[in-house]
Structure formats: structure tokens, C-alpha cells
Amino acid sequence: xxxxxxxxxxxxxxxxxxxxxxxxxxxxxxxxxxxxxxxxxxxxxxxxxxxxxxxxxxxxxxxxxxxxxxxxxxxxxxxxxxxxxxxxxxxxxxxxxxxxxxxxxxxxxxxxxxxxxxxxxxxxxxxxxxxxxxxxxxxxxxxxxxxxxxxxxxxxxxxxxxxxxxxxxxxxxxxxxxxxxxxxxxxxxxxxxxxxxxxxxxxxxxxxxxxxxxxxxxxxxxxxxxxxxxxxxxxxxxxxxxxxxxxxxxxxxxxxxxxxxxxxxxxxxxxxxxxxxxxxxxxxxxxxxxxxxxxxxxxxxxxxxxxxxxxxxxxxxxxxxxxxxxxxxxxxxxxxxxxxxxxxxxxxxxxxxxxxxxxxxxxxxx
Amino acid sequence: xxxxxxxxxxxxxxxxxxxxxxxxxxxxxxxxxxxxxxxxxxxxxxxxxxxxxxxxxxxxxxxxxxxxxxxxxxxxxxxxxxxxxxxxxxxxxxxxxxxxxxxxxxxxxxxxxxxxxxxxxxxxxxxxxx
Numbered sequence: 001x002x003x004x005x006x007x008x009x010x011x012x013x014x015x016x017x018x019x020x021x022x023x024x025x026x027x028x029x030x031x032x033x034x035x036x037x038x039x040x041x042x043x044x045x046x047x048x049x050x051x052x053x054x055x056x057x058x059x060x061x062x063x064x065x066x067x068x069x070x071x072x073x074x075x076x077x078x079x080x081x082x083x084x085x086x087x088x089x090x091x092x093x094x095x096x097x098x099x100x101x102x103x104x105x106x107x108x109x110x111x112x113x114x115x116x117x118x119x120x121x122x123x124x125x126x127x128x129x130x131x132x133x134x135x136x137x138x139x140x141x142x143x144x145x146x147x148x149x150x151x152x153x154x155x156x157x158x159x160x161x162x163x164x165x166x167x168x169x170x171x172x173x174x175x176x177x178x179x180x181x182x183x184x185x186x187x188x189x190x191x192x193x194x195x196x197x198x199x200x201x202x203x204x205x206x207x208x209x210x211x212x213x214x215x216x217x218x219x220x221x222x223x224x225x226x227x228x229x230x231x232x233x234x235x236x237x238x239x240x241x242x243x244x245x246x247x248x249x250x251x252x253x254x255x256x257x258x259x260x261x262x263x264x265x266x267x268x269x270x271x272x273x274x275x276x277x278x279x280x281x282x283x284x285x286x287x288x289x290x291x292x293x294x295x296x297x298x299x300x301x302x303x304x305x306x307x308x309x310x311x312x313x314x315x316x317x318x319x320x321x322x323x324x325x326x327x328x329x330x331x332x333x334x335x336x337x338x339x340x341x342x343x344x345x346x347x348x349x350x351x352x353x354x355x356x357x358x359x360x361x362x363x364x365x366x
Numbered sequence: 367x368x369x370x371x372x373x374x375x376x377x378x379x380x381x382x383x384x385x386x387x388x389x390x391x392x393x394x395x396x397x398x399x400x401x402x403x404x405x406x407x408x409x410x411x412x413x414x415x416x417x418x419x420x421x422x423x424x425x426x427x428x429x430x431x432x433x434x435x436x437x438x439x440x441x442x443x444x445x446x447x448x449x450x451x452x453x454x455x456x457x458x459x460x461x462x463x464x465x466x467x468x469x470x471x472x473x474x475x476x477x478x479x480x481x482x483x484x485x486x487x488x489x490x491x492x493x494x495x496x
Contacts, residue, residue: 033403038429041429233429297407297427297432
């Protein structure tokens with residue numbers, strides 16, 4: 001039985017030429033690492049790294065009631081940000097569980113541009129299409145866009161050299177129209193690493209040129225590629241959720257520490273009733289940050305123990321390259337979610353002591 | 367092309383073994399460290415621990431994963447490379463030298479000789495990439 005051919009981004013040949021180890025992810029051949037996860041992680045924390053995130057999906061909602069239509073689908077409230085702003089949100093099912101986490105870019109009340117997880121793109125589009133209400137149209141533009149993320153302390157300097165001073169000075173969590181090599185693109189000051197920088201959405205036929213321009217312009221800044229492996233250790237140090245690991249169709253945003261993007265005071269949105277009910281009944285469990293001691297490294301699926309019983313499970317874990325701490329995210333009963341709570345993690349049959357700690361696990365320098 | 371020193375013996379679990387005086391020294395191969403990526407932690411066996419050939423005796427962890435270490439031969443652990451506690455990256459940078467994992471006093475004569483030689487392991491690696 002042949003599996004469907006894996007898709008490639010416009011930068012595939014670039015990754016192979018750089019010696020990347022390619023793996024399948026969401027149906028795409030993606031670079032998991034180039035010179036090593038630790039080296040790439042450090043590159044983003046200390047200098048500047050480039051990520052090919054072209055596999056991500058892009059959806060555009062347009063129409064007189066685009067803002068309202070999107071607001072009725074997502075948990076956050078786009079009415080609370082102005083035009084040109086980005087907003088992180090969950091997309092829920094009627095039962096309150098999370099279909100995806102996404103970034104909505106409010107271009108105008110008549111135009112909302114949404115970046116969705118690669119692995120959920122088809123689901124998200126079907127989910128939204130089935131529930132879209134009011135004068136609004138949904139277009140799946142994923143195949144039209146490549147995306148390059150530029151992240152690190154030197155990202156702003158590098159972006160200035162390629163996009164100019166004005167764009168590079170854009171404040172955080174915004175989207176701006178830009179051009180590269182004569183083609184329209186978006187310059188979005190969003191990211192998944194905790195580092196400063198931007199994500200550039202651009203036509204596929206300009207992706208290799210942009211990558212080359214950034215690599216060339218950033219040589220003295222120490223620019224280099226960074227793959228999905230480093231992307232994961234970077235986001236985990238920031239305690240950002242990864243769909244499929246920390247959030248999915250068994251978790252609600254209230255459980256997952258995403259109450260801050262869940263506006264129960266909005267008039268209506270898909271999942272509101274279920275979430276209001278859960279809040280009223282008391283949210284039974286929480287996603288917390290854990291530090292594990294005695295050389296235990298928490299990993300997805302490892303049981304979390306308290307007083308000899310299994311009380312929860314780890315959803316993400318690693319040895320944090322920037323801090324040297326063994327860190328993870330885990331669901332535990334709300335009664336055990338307070339910072340400082342002593343717990344255990346069963347690491348492949350060995351009970352290791354752990355503690356609920358504050359997140360993020362790492363604070364990028366200002 | 368991963369390195370396969372001619373004077374070592376190898377297992378299908380990508381471990382190497384070498385007679386070193388009275389003991390057999392053991393580690394993971396270049397192919398293994400390359401595929402693991404950055405080694406961030408090694409769980410070593412204890413000195414005095416009994417090992418059975420092909421059974422798990424420790425783990426090697428990368429940022430993203432945990433891999434079991436399988437004993438190439440049976441015997442008793444006579445020494446472990448404690449330097450890997452502070453510097454696990456030696457497994458990547460010098461897997462056949464400073465990145466050695468443990469030394470074993472063999473309990474079964476002939477087990478070491480029964481492992482793949484360099485040519486057989488190289489052929490095995492070629493078959494994996496085919």
C-alpha cells in the first residue's frame with residue numbers, strides 16, 4: 001500500500017542543501033534539524049534563526065460581517081483589538097474542547113487573516129465553514145502562502161536590513177502589508193519562540209529568494225536555519241501549548257491555562273455554553289508547569305503522581321537547553337495545581353520528584 | 367557515511383563492543399549518535415549490575431526522545447563513564463572514545479566474537495538505508 005506522496009514546501013531544496021534531517025510532519029517533508037537541536041535553539045536565543053513554517057495553514061474571512069463571524073467561532077474577542085493587530089485564540093467545538101489554537105490577524109472588520117496549525121488545516125476549514133454565519137466568506141489560502149519566521153535578539157536588525165527601518169520597528173503582535181521582491185506579503189510580529197522577530201507570509205515563488213536574502217544580510221549577525229526540533233524546545237521553555245500534545249479534543253481552554261484568551265463575556269461563540277457550565281461547576285484540572293529533579297526528564301504520557309496515586313499525566317517535556325532544568329507541562333487536578341505543590345513523575349518506571357513551578361520556564365532578556 | 371572502526375564488534379541495536387584488557391568496553395555507534403541527535407542525558411547502569419545480552423541496561427536521551435541501551439554481551443558492569451553525567455555530548459562528539467558508556471566483565475565466553483564485525487555492520491547499515 002503506497003502512502004500519499006508527502007508535500008514539500010518551496011524551501012525543500014534549501015533544507016536538503018543545508019544538510020537538514022527531514023521528517024514527515026502534517027503530510028509535509030519538514031526539516032527537524034540542521035546542525036543540531038541544541039545549536040539551533042541557542043542560535044535563536046542568542047543570535048537569530050530562520051524557520052520554514054510554510055506548512056502552516058492560512059484562512060481568510062472576508063465580508064461585511066467578517067469580524068462578527070470570526071468572533072462567533074473563536075474564544076477570544078477580536079473586538080478588543082484594533083485593525084492591524086494579531087490575537088491568539090482557541091477555536092472550540094460546541095462541547096468546549098479545543099479544535100485548534102490559532103492566531104487571528106485583524107486586517108479590518110471586513111477582513112480577518114488566520115494562521116492555523118498545519119496538522120489541523122482541513123479540520124479547521126471544515127469546522128469553520130459548517131458554522132460560519134452572517135455576511136462572511138471563508139477562503140483557504142494555505143497553498144498560496146509560504147511562511148518564514150525570523151526569531152532572536154538580532155531578528156529586528158536583520159529584518160531592518162531586508163525590509164527597512166519602518167517595518168522592522170513594528171511593535172509586537174501586529175500585521176503590516178509589505179512587499180518583497182515586488183510581491184505583496186505580510187510582515188507579522190508574532191512568533192512561537194518567545195524571542196523578538198517576525199513571521200513573513202509571502203507567495204511561494206518568493207520564498208527561496210527571501211530565505212537567501214535573510215541568510216546573506218544576516219551573516220555578521222550569526223543567522224542560520226532552525227528546524228522543528230528547536231522550535232519545540234523553544235516554545236516549551238515559554239510554556240506555549242502545542243496542539244496534539246498539550247491541547248486537543250479532550251481539553252478545554254479553561255483546563256489548558258487559556259482562560260486568558262477565553263472571553264466568556266462575549267455574547268456568543270461556539271463552545272460558550274459548555275465553557276460557562278464548566279466554569280460554574282469548577283474546572284476539574286489544570287495544565288501546569290512542572291520541574292522534575294534527580295535527573296528525570298518528563299515526557300509526553302508519563303504519569304504524574306501524588307501520595308502514591310496517579311493523578312495526571314505529562315503532555316510535553318524536555319531538558320531545557322537555556323536553563324538546564326528538566327521541564328514539562330502536565331494536567332493535574334485543580335487542587336494540586338498551585339505553584340510549589342510537590343508531585344512525582346513516573347519516568348519509565350522510576351518515580352522522580354517534581355514540583356509545580358511558575359511559567360514561562362525561561363525569560364528572554366528585555 | 368557513518369564511521370565503523372575495523373577493530374570493534376557491533377550489534378543490530380547500534381552498539382559497539384571492544385575487548386579492553388580484562389573487560390569489554392561498550393558504547394553506541396556513530397550511526398546511533400547521528401540519528402539520536404544531541405545527547406542531553408545518559409542513564410548509566412550501576413557498577414556491579416548484572417547484564418543479560420540484548421536486555422535494556424540504560425537509556426540515552428535527546429531533547430525530543432528517550433532511547434534504550436541494549437547490552438551487547440552478558441556480564442557484570444565493572445565501570446561506568448561518569449563523565450557523561452556532566453558532559454553527555456561526548457556520546458556525540460567521540461562515541462568510540464571519550465563517549466564510551468560502560469565496561470563489562472564478560473560472563474559468557476564467545477559472546478563478543480559472535481557479534482557482527484565491521485564489515486557485517488557496514489552491510490547492515492547499508493541495508494537500512496536501502
